[in-house]
Amino acid sequence: MGSCNIDETKVPVIDFEDFPVQSQKLIEACEEWGCARIVNCHSILPASLMSEMKQVVRSLFDLPQEIKERNKHILPISGYAPLNVINPFYESMGMYDMSSPQDVETFCSQLDASPSQRDIMIKYTKAAHEVIMEIGRKFGEGLSLTKGDVFEGWASQLRIIKYHFRPENMGSTGLATHTDAAVLTLLHDDDCVGGLQVITKSGELVAVDPLPGSVLLIIGDAAVIWSNGKFHNAKHRVICKDTDAADRFTIASFLLGPKEAAIEAPPELLGPDRKRLYVPATFHELRKIRVHNNLHNGEVLDLVRAKP
Template sequence: MDTKCSIPVIDLHDFPNQLPKLMAACEEWGCFRLINHHEVLPSSLMSEMKSVVRSLFDLPVEIKRRNLGVIAGSGYVAPTATNPLYEALGLYDMASLRDVENFCSQLDASRHQRDIITKYAGAVHKLFIRIEEKLAEGLGVKGEDIAFENWSCQFRINKYHFTSESVGSPGVQIHTDGDFLTVLQDDDDVGGLEVMDKSGRFIPVDPWPNTLIVNLGDMATVWSNGRFCNVKHRVQCKEATIRVSIASFLLGPREAIKPLAALVDADHPSVYVPTTYEEYRKLRYSTNLHAGEALELLQTSSSGN
């Protein structure tokens, strides 16, 4: 296996030794690759989920259209003029067994498919909590004082219909994730994901089977009082083939999110005003600012910007 990786690699089995490296990854990159997570999310479950995902995308369009979303992007997304190569299915909230069951019913999932989807959603939710606790520890905050398990989640599976004519074109435009944290099970064989480093260069994130990509989104920047960066990323068409990925999004608390009190003092005033994920999601869509620029609209007068 080629373990070469351009972004930081975090070993979930090596804490607290990995804590300084985790903080550096969040502050300098806004993303990292997670390895040795199989105690929480086994490689066998990842493989089974990938097979289920491919079968769901093979369903007739009329069945896929039953997958209705309660917020933008949480249901079926057909190819559009903006993203003609992209198709997606999803649900909100993956931490809710009722929502997961509803998603399965919409798509006429078999008992086996339901079992795999339910196990996967539960495992990723546990992984979210584990990662969040590490982030809180790195910031000097007690994770047990934050009800991470009650934060909303979103689940989306993505399919890219790359053709020979589309090679070199974007599969998905440059953006940041508006959520708090994203866990991505990327395609094991087909590359295309690229992240932007602090110099503005796009760095390819090559396939590395049985690992996960973790992105920090706009809500994490607010929560950390600007200490964590939100990574800009895109998907480029590298070859004429089908590319499939599985993305899970930890959106944030159902109430307002604001900079952690432990990170705010006279020398470090609050950079952002409180907001909820839903308020911020609507702000991004109404302003058409999808690459983190909408955060500037949340800045306080004391931030000096």
């Protein structure tokens, strides 16, 4: 896809302070784009906290290798992922459920976080999870669902990511084209270093440039099941795009799904003329199918499609 032209069209922008006016715009963005730029969510996730968390992330990646390797995997690719032959520019760390105080504490302890770093991470994970919960409430409003807190009790995985970009890497792939397995991703992007590209339904590449103080919502495979096919799972990738390339730091919060129950469409999205399109499945089942079959671009949905 490296030879494709890049469309500079901007992805939809959703103002978090302009609801319910923006309700339909949010749903349309999820249906047509599978992503949206969210602005003005600072009443939940303050800009100062976002900046502080970025500084913590930078310092954690400066830790000695043996300390970073303490960040063990609970799910596949939930712990420390070092640079390797397949992903020579991509390094990441994470925790399984940032809504769990115990998981946050374990992550901090693994990496010998200072009291100040712990305080920032506790505040950030709580706030980012609440933004995700609020997105769920806004989905509920836009889709006329009876239940208000539609994602209450669902697990949210956190990953912090460093792309080791250098000028000589320009044009190289930092993260190959893929869809996210989760219901949704809340991406706290790098404020200065770009490289994220979204692929539209028609196959066009759209550059998603940094916008400090905002977050990017990306719809994943599991949301297609949950929305009964209404939402679009956005394919995306990261490339080294700048001649003055520098390290790129991002924070991704993934809403995985219920901790025990299956992901399935709410009753309001089903009916005589709207049959269930996908077999209910837990996130862990979907993830297992995806990993076992090496499916990274939404193909897993074909394997859980309901029979007519």
